[in-house]
């Protein structure tokens with residue numbers, strides 16, 4: 001399995017009243033092609049900062065971040081724009097990526113409108129028809145295409161998150177960054193969304209960065225897990241080794257709380 005993402009020695013600080021906060025301190029990881037890397041840690045451990053660095057919403061102060069060997073922080077202009085199709089995101093609050101004043105189909109096809117040159121294999125036959133493209137994407141996330149004309153506030157939380165996922169996969173990205181995608185949902189809905197993300201990841205052969213404070217959720221979808229604490233990476237291991245005696249004491253603490 002080749003590496004899609006290589007992050008080496010990432011550091012990111014923020015200036016705040018009273019001093020600097022070192023949100024991410026010397027964090028390194030790789031994400032293989034088709035692999036899911038889970039990132040777990042308590043609130044404030046630096047998880048979302050890692051996701052913002054990957055999405056090129058922030059630049060690291062130090063360290064390198066490569067997508068298929070290309071340095072992401074050095075990209076500018078058109079090259080940066082083009083790279084964005086390869087790394088898409090699903091956030092905790094689906095309302096953040098859905099426009100309340102637009103019917104859901106418009107939000108789903110917006111990434112396709114931004115990249116008219118992109119024709120994902122699963123949209124080949126319908127790419128010229130925006131509503132048909134949205135219908136196909138809704139089907140892929142287990143929603144009835146009859147919901148196309150509905151507005152976000154007419155949907156349940158779980159349905160809204162499925163719409164956000166449809167939008168996230170619309171361009172068939174190489175990496176889907178999921179930042180606490182189930183944290184605002186009921187437990188039973190959470191399980192369905194985790195299952196959906198895992199099956200889409202397999203079906204589309206895409207890589208995933210799955211971020212959560214919930215180790216059980218991370219464990220259920222990830223091939224490998226990175227544990228963060230106070231901006232540091234304290235443990236990295238294959239999902240099957242979660243109960244291995246060599247796990248970091250902090251990982252053991254999280255595992256004990258989760259089971």
Ligand SMILES: Nc1ncnc2c1ncn2[C@@H]1O[C@H](COP(=O)(O)OP(=O)(O)OP(=O)(O)O)[C@@H](O)[C@H]1O
Pocket residue numbers: 014015016021022023041042043044045046047048049050213
């Ligand atoms: N834009 C910012 N300005 C100032 N401080 C920030 C900013 N973004 C994050 N921080 C601080 O950096 C640290 C890490 O935050 P981050 O959001 O990455 O953690 P997290 O693990 O994702 O936590 P949460 O799940 O609560 O979002 C925290 O102390 C946070 O307050």
